[in-house]
Amino acid sequence: MKLVDKEDTILWNRESDRYFDRSLLSLEDDLRNSEQEAKKLFKIISQKAQIKKVLDVGCNCGVFTNFLAKFLPHAQVIGIDPSEEAVKFGRERFKNLTNLKFFVGHSDNLPVEGEFDLVILRMVLQWLPRKDFFKTISEIDKVARNYIYINEFYPSSALMSTSVHNKKVKIFKQDYSQIFTSVPYYTLIHKSVYEKENGDDFQRGEFLVKKLPLEEAYKKRASIQEADRIK
Numbered sequence: 001m002k003l004v005d006k007e008d009t010i011l012w013n014r015e016s017d018r019y020f021d022r023s024l025l026s027l028e029d030d031l032r033n034s035e036q037e038a039k040k041l042f043k044i045i046s047q048k049a050q051i052k053k054v055l056d057v058g059c060n061c062g063v064f065t066n067f068l069a070k071f072l073p074h075a076q077v078i079g080i081d082p083s084e085e086a087v088k089f090g091r092e093r094f095k096n097l098t099n100l101k102f103f104v105g106h107s108d109n110l111p112v113e114g115e116f117d118l119v120i121l122r123m124v125l126q127w128l129p130r131k132d133f134f135k136t137i138s139e140i141d142k143v144a145r146n147y148i149y150i151n152e153f154y155p156s157s158a159l160m161s162t163s164v165h166n167k168k169v170k171i172f173k174q175d176y177s178q179i180f181t182s183v184p185y186y187t188l189i190h191k192s193v194y195e196k197e198n199g200d201d202f203q204r205g206e207f208l209v210k211k212l213p214l215e216e217a218y219k220k221r222a223s224i225q226e227a228d229r230i231k
């Protein structure tokens with residue numbers, strides 16, 4: 001059992017390095033697209049001053065993360081990724097952004113302390129081996145204080161496929177915002193669906209989920225109890 005887990009981790013760490021290598025081929029295009037996406041995000045989150053700590057989970061070399069640091073100069077921005085190569089590259093490429101830090105780490109055991117006003121999950125949940133999935137959600141829930149931004153494939157129903165780059169790697173596509181909004185203390189405040197490539201499997205969704213204080217989330221509780229009592 002231990003051996004399988006170890007092999008799995010090695011496979012995934014190598015896959016992260018390979019993803020980083022591939023991403024360099026389209027880096028400039030990806031940077032342009034990420035800048036537009038980050039601008040869009042901060043039109044939805046208009047009160048940028050409230051965002052003081054940001055965590056980008058599975059950030060690769062900071063293609064999206066660097067714009068968070070640029071557009072939120074007053075905030076502390078952290079990107080984590082299993083790929084040491086990606087982290088090394090990101091540290092060097094964005095060294096002028098003094099509010100941006102990168103760490104090597106995995107989503108199911110986040111190498112960070114405290115809470116974050118904005119957590120970014122951009123095309124990462126689909127990657128995770130399912131044995132790490134709920135551990136990851138638990139880690140995100142632990143550190144999330146206000147907003148969670150998710151950008152993922154958005155198929156009409158959940159599906160599992162194989163990576164075109166490595167047949168050993170499975171990819172899991174679904175509406176991940178629902179994992180959070182299935183409990184009352186997360187609410188969906190923005191959703192936009194668009195097609196990046198042709199076909200249903202390639203629809204993409206951007207979701208902004210907000211974490212509510214428990215009192216606010218459960219304020220209808222009393223009336224539910226009342227209705228149950230009357231029945």
Ligand SMILES: C[S@@+](CC[C@H](N)C(=O)[O-])C[C@H]1O[C@@H](n2cnc3c(N)ncnc32)[C@H](O)[C@@H]1O
Pocket residue numbers: 012015016017019020057058059060061063064080081082083105106107108121122123124127128132
């Ligand atoms: C499709 S890429 C997206 C990269 C980046 N979020 C972006 O939008 O440009 C998926 C990223 O997830 C990272 N990743 C894979 N497994 C991970 C894990 N267990 N924890 C954190 N990141 C992981 C990969 O190394 C890779 O950088």
